[in-house]
Amino acid sequence: MIVLTGLAATIAGLLLAAWVFRFFGRMSGRPAFRDMGMTSAFGWMLAVFLLFWAVRLYFFVDGAVFFRWAVQGFILFAVMAFLFRLLGRYLGTAATKRLFRAMPLTASFGILTILLYAVVAIFAGSIAPHGQEEIFARVNILPGGNPEFGGDPAFPLGTDQIGRDLLSRLIFGAQNTVGIAFATTLLAFLLGGTLGFLAATLGGWLDQLLSRMVDVLMAIPSLIFALLLMTIASAWAGSEQGLLTLYMIFIIALIDSTRVYRLARAVGGNIVVMDYIEAAKLRGEGMGYLIFREILPNAMAPLLAEFGLRFCFVFLTIASLSFLGVGIQPPLADWGTMVRDLSQFINFAAFSPLTAALPLMAAGAIALLTVAVSFTVDWMLHRSSGLKE
Amino acid sequence: MTQLLKIRGLKIEGRSDEIWMPIVNGIDLDLNKGEVLGLIGESGAGKSTVGLAAMGFTRDGCRISAGSVAFDGVDLVSAPAAVKRAMLGRRIAYVAQSAAASFNPAHRIIDQHTEGPTQHHVMDRAQSQRDAMDLYAKLRLPNPEEIGFRYPHQVSGGQLQRAMTAMAMSCRPDLIVFDEPTTALDVTTQIEVLASIRDIVEQFGTAAIYITHDLAVVAQMADRIKVLLKGDEVEEADTRTMLSAPTQEYTRSLWAVRSFQRPAKPAIPVAAVPSVRVRGISASYGKISVLHDVSFDIHAGRTLAVVGESGSGKSTVARCITGLLPPSDGSIEFDGVSLPADYRRRTKDQLRQAQMIYQMADTALNPRKTIGEIIGRPVEFYGGIRGARKRARVEALLNEIELEPKQYIDRLPSELSGGQKQRVGIARALAAEPKFIICDEVTSALDQLVAEGILKLLARLQDDLGLTYMFITHDLATVRAIADEVVVMKDGRVVEQGGKAGMFQPPHHPYTDLLLSSVPEMDPDWLTRLLAERGNDTIGDGATDKM
Numbered sequence: 001m002i003v004l005t006g007l008a009a010t011i012a013g014l015l016l017a018a019w020v021f022r023f024f025g026r027m028s029g030r031p032a033f034r035d036m037g038m039t040s041a042f043g044w045m046l047a048v049f050l051l052f053w054a055v056r057l058y059f060f061v062d063g064a065v066f067f068r069w070a071v072q073g074f075i076l077f078a079v080m081a082f083l084f085r086l087l088g089r090y091l092g093t094a095a096t097k098r099l100f101r102a103m104p105l106t107a108s109f110g111i112l113t114i115l116l117y118a119v120v121a122i123f124a125g126s127i128a129p130h131g132q133e134e135i136f137a138r139v140n141i142l143p144g145g146n147p148e149f150g151g152d153p154a155f156p157l158g159t160d161q162i163g164r165d166l167l168s169r170l171i172f173g174a175q176n177t178v179g180i181a182f183a184t185t186l187l188a189f190l191l192g193g194t195l196g197f198l199a200a201t202l203g204g205w206l207d208q209l210l211s212r213m214v215d216v217l218m219a220i221p222s223l224i225f226a227l228l229l230m231t232i233a234s235a236w237a238g239s240e241q242g243l244l245t246l247y248m249i250f251i252i253a254l255i256d257s258t259r260v261y262r263l264a265r266a267v268g269g270n271i272v273v274m275d276y277i278e279a280a281k282l283r284g285e286g287m288g289y290l291i292f293r294e295i296l297p298n299a300m301a302p303l304l305a306e307f308g309l310r311f312c313f314v315f316l317t318i319a320s321l322s323f324l325g326v327g328i329q330p331p332l333a334d335w336g337t338m339v340r341d342l343s344q345f346i347n348f349a350a351f352s353p354l355t356a357a358l359p360l361m362a363a364g365a366i367a368l369l370t371v372a373v374s375f376t377v378d379w380m381l382h383r384s385s386g387l388k389e
Numbered sequence: 390m391t392q393l394l395k396i397r398g399l400k401i402e403g404r405s406d407e408i409w410m411p412i413v414n415g416i417d418l419d420l421n422k423g424e425v426l427g428l429i430g431e432s433g434a435g436k437s438t439v440g441l442a443a444m445g446f447t448r449d450g451c452r453i454s455a456g457s458v459a460f461d462g463v464d465l466v467s468a469p470a471a472v473k474r475a476m477l478g479r480r481i482a483y484v485a486q487s488a489a490a491s492f493n494p495a496h497r498i499i500d501q502h503t504e505g506p507t508q509h510h511v512m513d514r515a516q517s518q519r520d521a522m523d524l525y526a527k528l529r530l531p532n533p534e535e536i537g538f539r540y541p542h543q544v545s546g547g548q549l550q551r552a553m554t555a556m557a558m559s560c561r562p563d564l565i566v567f568d569e570p571t572t573a574l575d576v577t578t579q580i581e582v583l584a585s586i587r588d589i590v591e592q593f594g595t596a597a598i599y600i601t602h603d604l605a606v607v608a609q610m611a612d613r614i615k616v617l618l619k620g621d622e623v624e625e626a627d628t629r630t631m632l633s634a635p636t637q638e639y640t641r642s643l644w645a646v647r648s649f650q651r652p653a654k655p656a657i658p659v660a661a662v663p664s665v666r667v668r669g670i671s672a673s674y675g676k677i678s679v680l681h682d683v684s685f686d687i688h689a690g691r692t693l694a695v696v697g698e699s700g701s702g703k704s705t706v707a708r709c710i711t712g713l714l715p716p717s718d719g720s721i722e723f724d725g726v727s728l729p730a731d732y733r734r735r736t737k738d739q740l741r742q743a744q745m746i747y748q749m750a751d752t753a754l755n756p757r758k759t760i761g762e763i764i765g766r767p768v769e770f771y772g773g774i775r776g777a778r779k780r781a782r783v784e785a786l787l788n789e790i791e792l793e794p795k796q797y798i799d800r801l802p803s804e805l806s807g808g809q810k811q812r813v814g815i816a817r818a819l820a821a822e823p824k825f826i827i828c829d830e831v832t833s834a835l836d837q838l839v840a841e842g843i844l845k846l847l848a849r850l851q852d853d854l855g856l857t858y859m860f861i862t863h864d865l866a867t868v869r870a871i872a873d874e875v876v877v878m879k880d881g882r883v884v885e886q887g888g889k890a891g892m893f894q895p896p897h898h899p900y901t902d903l904l905l906s907s908v909p910e911m912d913p914d915w916l917t918r919l920l921a922e923r924g925n926d927t928i929g930d931g932a933t934d935k936m
Contacts, residue, residue, distance in 0.1 A: 274755075
């Protein structure tokens with residue numbers, strides 16, 4: 001009841017503030033205020049209110065450790081993205097300079113983050129202080145590296161229950177998780193894209209056959225289907241860990257290729273009716289030329305955007321499978337497995353934020369990459385749709 | 390007469406690549422109550438932009454940077470949104486070029502009609518519906534009681550355009566802006582729309598701005614004409630003065646466009662084997678048959694024009710000849726040799742010999758390929774020529790179509806104007822070194838000046854290379870300019886064929902007569918005279934309107 005009254009009072013207060021804001025704005029005679037509706041005035045007031053609330057939480061509330069970390073991370077990344085964009089504007093060729101000039105900060109953040117992940121994944125072996133399978137004597141060291149709070153400078157992000165260095169595992173996890181996700185997405189696109197364009201160009205019974213097959217595959221919930229196939233695959237693979245990973249790549253690629261097929265077929269269907277395709281057909285061009293030289297360049301923008309999204313989904317699927325225990329197998333480091341292994345520690349959040357941070361680091365790594373890819377894809381979509389006009 | 394609209398020093402800028410570029414540079418415009426002003430110019434002249442600005446509106450990415458638009462004393466540029474909202478639709482209305490694209494396909498026509506009057510509290514819904522039927526009757530739409538209850542896709546383009554005019558009239562505005570309302574229509578339909586627009590504007594004493602690039606149309610509609618070029622005013626005068634004595638060079642060049650005509654060619658030798666012979670072809674899309682026993686010959690080095698309104702099957706004939714739509718009956722011969730019906734079974738050389746130029750150059754050129762790649766592909770594909778020799782050939786072809794090779798070879802189609810794109814389409818056809826080219830409405834999407842340039846180019850190429858053309862068009866002015874022989878089609882049948890000279894001389898088939906008499910002439914009294922001749926009852930009774 002108190003909560004409801006408080007909420008109502010807040011809204012009423014904000015409405016009053018909005019009216020006053022607009023009234024004085026109109027007195028100043030600025031045209032922006034003249035056409036301002038009550039709703040947008042309310043929106044402004046709400047934004048100001050939330051800002052004040054955030055500032056209070058950041059500076060004056062002791063318990064809000066995670067909020068403080070989030071704000072710090074946000075500001076850090078914003079600054080880095082800004083500097084990265086600034087750098088791009090003054091270095092490189094004329095084309096990349098132009099690209100950076102029109103780039104929003106979100107896209108710059110996304111590209112920077114993806115680059116960082118790529119570097120970490122590629123050079124994991126030389127960056128990581130320890131091996132991913134190395135087990136040390138001290139278990140459950142907290143992150144932070146401060147001995148006063150149970151840390152150890154030798155393990156800046158702490159160790160897990162059996163004494164493996166978490167920083168090293170996070171870095172190797174980038175290699176495993178991101179690398180496998182990338183390979184899987186690529187395979188899904190190769191398969192789904194080619195078949196989709198083929199169906200769009202040829203039509204007829206082939207189109208019907210492929211589309212109905214895809215419908216059947218899509219009708220089964222993807223995670224459950226993947227789980228089922230992975231169970232069968234693990235029986236086939238036996239103790240061969242590498243083989244199981246390979247099976248996983250194929251299974252997820254197959255399931256995800258159905259979505260790619262749908263998109264490629266729809267986009268391709270819009271392109272094949274164009275006169276230039278007709279002209280190419282009448283010239284006597286073969287199927288390969290039609291698909292890869294005439295259709296593909298025009299379908300590139302939506303496909304690239306979908307690639308980014310698909311990558312995120314594949315990545316999350318792998319993490320989920322690993323979390324459920326059938327994905328990437330220990331001792332290989334993987335973010336999904338790390339979240340699962342350390343998940344109990346989240347219960348200590350109220351007593352010791354540092355302990356709760358253990359599983360959140362891997363989860364954060366997943367979230368950050370997903371957000372970064374989404375931002376980049378958004379920007380690419382925006383750019384390509386702008387070019388079409 | 391009281392002044393209704395007064396535009397002073399109007400400047401509009403458009404944003405491209407982060408820079409504001411001027412589109413309209415200081416236009417003055419005056420319009421009195423009940424007066425019709427014609428705005429003409431090529432595409433890119435800023436005529437639509439000015440038309441929209443007369444409503445205090447600019448397209449996305451554009452802004453009014455200077456000047457005033459005073460409508461009945463209210464400056465629409467600085468007026469608050471609420472004031473403009475009360476004005477638009479109520480006192481100023483707009484009729485767009487493509488009614489099909491402007492109506493919401495999910496709502497019935499009459500529901501969209503009544504929206505304005507009820508929003509502005511001019512009438513209630515029932516009143517407005519009765520009024521709509523009244524307006525439909527005035528605009529001579531068939532079944533005025535019933536037609537409003539159809540969805541936009543259930544009526545023809547001409548009817549939809551009239552329904553849109555009725556909608557603009559629904560609040561009895563003081564000013565209507567017509568933005569090329571008949572450009573997308575056939576000549577026979579165009580007449581009906583023109584006549585009904587003119588009637589209703591006169592009847593209600595509405596002032597109008599009529600935007601078009603067709604001089605003959607504007608001559609029928611407007612009291613005064615203003616000519617625009619690249620955002621500047623060229624001249625403005627009374628319609629009759631403007632037509633008889635234009636003072637500016639540019640205006641005269643616009644007026645002279647329709648004078649292009651090729652000299653007649655010598656008669657065909659009796660024994661000659663026709664280059665292309667179409668023998669009794671019939672074709673159907675699924676169960677709907679669209680062609681019935683179509684036959685004609687095209688002789689080498691000559692131009693056959695296929696004329697007819699949309700839906701007459703003229704483009705389908707082209708699809709049959711190219712083999713995209715195998716005819717169900719009949720055959721197509723090329724230099725006396727019968728061709729396989731399906732293009733997939735034709736040899737590379739047979740495909741090479743017949744090329745096609747499309748109506749919409751935008752969709753005919755792959756937007757992701759450079760001009761050099763587009764023209765170079767047939768050179769490489771048919772001739773097996775690569776590298777420097779291919780580039781030399783492409784440059785020669787670009788010279789042939791009068792585009793500077795160095796400047797254009799690496800550009801993308803989006804960086805070219807409409808006329809230039811069409812020229813590239815021609816070059817791509819030429820690159821195959823064909824004998825026969827099908828031109829499918831190649832000039833109908835272009836401005837008259839540009840279209841004339843394309844026609845001249847095609848004529849010169851025919852003389853130089855001895856090409857044979859099949860020219861599909863609905864524009865009889867084009868036929869007059871370029872054709873040697875003419876085939877008139879209606880409902881998938883050939884209704885008349887013969888030499889051009891005979892075609893333009895009576896007697897002819899009634900349908901040919903209708904087509905010929907529907908081509909607007911520059912004479913401002915033409916429409917009035919034509920309507921009087923035909924008798925008002927034949928117009929708008931749906932005789933030529935297709936569902």
